[in-house]
Amino acid sequence: MSVTPKARGRHHHGDLRRALLDAVAEIVQESGPEAVTLRECARRAGVSHSAATPHFGDKRGLMTAFATEQSQRLREAMEAAVAALPAEAHPAEHLAATGRGYMAFVRDNPAHFRLMFRTDLIDTADPAWAEASSRARDPLDTAMRALVPGADDRAMRARLALAWAGVHGFCTLRAEAPRSDLWYPPPREAEVAEDLLALLLAACATDPCA
Amino acid sequence: MSVTPKARGRHHHGDLRRALLDAVAEIVQESGPEAVTLRECARRAGVSHSAATPHFGDKRGLMTAFATEQSQRLREAMEAAVAALPAEAHPAEHLAATGRGYMAFVRDNPAHFRLMFRTDLIDTADPAWAEASSRARDPLDTAMRALVPGADDRAMRARLALAWAGVHGFCTLRAEAPRSDLWYPPPREAEVAEDLLALLLAACATDPCA
DNA sequence: CTTGGATCTGACCATTGTCAAGTTGAATCG
DNA sequence: CGATTCAACTTGACAATGGTCAGATCCAAG
Structure with a gap:
């Protein structure tokens, strides 16, 4: 004080x-x-x-600045998870680590995460926020491109959308769950998160030309 | 008036x-x-x-009643999409139709959808809301069980989580997109949604014992 | 010491949700 | 048919919020 x-x-x-x-x-x-x-x-x-x-x-400016900070922290969490991998890790491991970093951040900061996506409370025209939000997508982007280098634009878009929607959706539901009791209880949570990531990886790694 | x-x-x-x-x-x-x-x-x-x-x-009561109505409409949209299928449709088609019904509802009512998950504005202890929310998960649940009848509890949980998170996450991102410009523009949107559903179906339909 | 400008204060207004008390009017009962 | 009762609605008031504005305050440079 x-x-x-x-x-x-x-x-x-x-x-x-x-x-x-x-x-x-x-x-x-x-x-x-x-x-x-x-x-x-x-x-x-x-x-x-x-x-x-x-x-x-005004208030929106404060919220926007806060959300911008959190976006940076989220990106750093994902980057740190990838950096902690051994150098020879498979691209799939990179993608999984990115997802785990995302999920861990939200598990530890559910309320911060909820605020980050309250676009009614933040000024989406703010350039600093826009850049931080955009850069927060980079880790997933690069990991996916490394995993499926041969995919064309459409296949890449679909995989990015699935990975992004799957991880983000999981986190959204979990972040709201304590209030709505419509998601898995904590003991199952970690297990479900891992299994979900495994399914996600398998789906994204399949040959897009098959 | x-x-x-x-x-x-x-x-x-x-x-x-x-x-x-x-x-x-x-x-x-x-x-x-x-x-x-x-x-x-x-x-x-x-x-x-x-x-x-x-x-x-109070206000929360009004919001809760509204959200309850929308949950019922969402469930009906999914049920209608399944009911429109030919009788001999494959279980995978049922699951896809459920997802399409969900996505179509959110595409047509993005703001209503956003309100439904604003758990700070609604009384999650309200029994009518809880039941409507719970029943809104039934269509996806039954479609998934029909698609992978042999899956054990854990495999089923993972598939349900992936399907739920994927579709819900996609819709969440899209419903926020007009304000944040972080998702695909409308022309791509339908294509991405279809491709995402296809990947999702493939991931869920794989033999859980493999 | 003086001056300038950023920083912060205090008061004002419009708006909101909630509450207590009054008013209305439709249905019921004698 | 007339009196009563009770929920539906109105009115008025309250505290709290966000935004704004004039002005006091303080630091630092000159």
């Missing part, structure tokens, strides 16, 4: 921008994306409710 | 419950789930701002 002593260049607050983004993370984790209010963020940062305006413009 | 002349048993309004649900549908279609307010619904129905209370309790 106390002002960070470094106060690097900032006038009153140590780093209000950071503090507000952290407040968003806190609230999202505690009570979900819809519980985030500008005033509560300001309260947690110890500032007045309109202190955020110079930094983020 | 005028009161329906029948006025079947209702006191003041012809059928306020129906009128309010229709207002939700209108607003959701025009401006998305987050634009729905109790007061605007009441305005469109031509009643006072708290007229909804006796019928739905």
